[in-house]
Amino acid sequence: MTRALIIVDVQNDFCEGGSLAVAGGAAVAANLSAKLSDDAAGEHRWQHVVATQDHHTDPGDHFGNPPDYASSWPVHCVADTFGAEFHPELDTDRVEAVFRKGEYAAAYSGFEGHTAGVGLATWLRERDVTEVDVVGIATDHCVRATALDAVREGFDTTVVLGYTAGVAPETTERAVEELRAAGVHLVETI
Numbered sequence: 001m002t003r004a005l006i007i008v009d010v011q012n013d014f015c016e017g018g019s020l021a022v023a024g025g026a027a028v029a030a031n032l033s034a035k036l037s038d039d040a041a042g043e044h045r046w047q048h049v050v051a052t053q054d055h056h057t058d059p060g061d062h063f064g065n066p067p068d069y070a071s072s073w074p075v076h077c078v079a080d081t082f083g084a085e086f087h088p089e090l091d092t093d094r095v096e097a098v099f100r101k102g103e104y105a106a107a108y109s110g111f112e113g114h115t116a117g118v119g120l121a122t123w124l125r126e127r128d129v130t131e132v133d134v135v136g137i138a139t140d141h142c143v144r145a146t147a148l149d150a151v152r153e154g155f156d157t158t159v160v161l162g163y164t165a166g167v168a169p170e171t172t173e174r175a176v177e178e179l180r181a182a183g184v185h186l187v188e189t190i
Contacts, residue, residue, distance in 0.1 A: 004048040004129045006120075006150070007032060008110055008136030008143050010090045011053060013076040013083035015137070020076040022138050024165035029089035032135060032163055035190070036094050045190065048096055048127055050120070051086070052110035052136070052146065055079050055100035062106035071106070079103065097123060108145035111153065121153045131156040133190065139166035140175040147184050158185040 010032065012018050015025030039045050054077035056062070064072025077084040086092055099113030099120045107113065111120045124132070132155045134147045143164050150157040159179055166172030180186060 001131055002047045002127060002129045003045060003131040003133065004050060004124055005046040006110055006132050006134045006146060007051040008134060008146050009052055009054055010087050010136050011077055011083065012085055012087055015087045018083055019074050022165045022167055025137050026087060026089055028137060028163060028165050029087040033089060033091035035163065036091055040094060048129060049094040050097045050099060051092065051095045052099045052101060052113050053084065054102050055084055057103045059102050059105055108142045109149040110146040111149035124155065133158045133160055135160050135163035137165050139164040140171040141167065144175040144179060147179055148182055151182050151184055158187060160187055160190050162189040
């Protein structure tokens with residue numbers, strides 16, 4: 001068995017001060033960095049570490065004016081801007097590949113992203129990954145979509161809730177129930 005960590009969208013625009021900030025986003029970045037440091041120093045839970053990145057060029061009606069905060073959002077994570085960069089508290093030294101998504105359409109799941117023309121599912125299978133841990137921002141949107149797609153792709157999937165941040169309590173609770181019903185393992189910490 002080979003396990004990978006999928007870090008979902010820990011980007012400046014999704015952390016405090018960003019255009020689509022989620023409370024606790026910066027803490028997710030810092031806590032993940034500490035966990036990655038522990039893992040590199042001896043735990044070795046993950047044989048592979050990847051990250052996803054919203055990377056919008058012209059995503060059409062994904063950007064709303066005004067946004068409805070359900071299917072349209074304020075402008076965020078525009079390609080090649082500070083907002084699209086990983087949060088500075090996130091240590092990316094162990095990240096082997098970054099899967100960018102959403103250039104020309106809404107994209108919530110990391111499995112919609114690509115790196116060097118290769119999709120996330122293919123990349124993981126090429127490395128014999130069978131289990132994934134999903135963390136990041138936001139629990140009720142991109143983390144949820146990535147974990148659900150991981151299950152659909154046949155990966156044994158765990159969401160580590162203590163390393164995620166959700167937009168709102170109600171939508172986060174609904175997302176957690178949907179993940180549980182889909183067979184995703186839910187844990188607070190690792």
